[in-house]
Amino acid sequence: MRVWILSLAAFSLLAASTKAEQILEGYSVVKGKGYAFEVKAPLGWILDNAIGLSQGLNIVFYPKDFSWDNSPGVCFARVKTLDSDIKGISDQVQATLAAYRTSGSPGVEAKYVNTFTTQDASKAKVFYYTGLKDGAQEASAYIQANGSIHYVTLSCRNRDAFNLYLPAFHALVTSYEDLTKPPTIDPNPPVDKNW
DSSP, X not given: OHHHHHHHHHHHHHHHHXXXXXXXXXXXXXXXXXXXXXXXXXXXXXXXXSTTGGGTOSEEEEETTSOTTTOSEEEEEEEEEOOSSOOSHHHHHHHHHHHHHHTTOTTOEEEEEEEEEOTTSOEEEEEEEEOOGGGOEEEEXXXXXXXXXXXXXXEESSHHHHHHHHXXXXXXXXXXXXXXXXXXXXXXXXXXXXX
């Protein structure tokens, strides 16, 4: 009986840890050497910090009625450490284009569309990628950080899904907060007249 209870307890812990990797509308911190930032899953989206690891994705997001594998649109966050080849956002965009071209999308193009202001007042430069194979479309928001580029990507199987999920992508990008930034101090804090 005691062995059965211990086995059940171990199974319950395993199930709890698996559940913790998929959170509806949850927050997560992505951190590594020299960086840490927080993002929040859009309304009605699942945050999953495990399923994308084998693909080099720090964290992924997908609508709650789908899975990572079958959703018509997904989002993910990644970090690229600056090096001699990638010194800024424009270099990362060019590297992304080169990767797409060598993987079967020779007609891919990147177009800068907008700059979003994030939760912590960082600037996220948004590029749309069109001309991908099988009609897929993507949007990536790049944030230049100290020593790295943080980016969030919306990847969709077709234009309809892309248009449908753009608001969720916008919400995800603007939720970004760089946790390594010092807090801003208001030089003129409000005065409490009740003191």
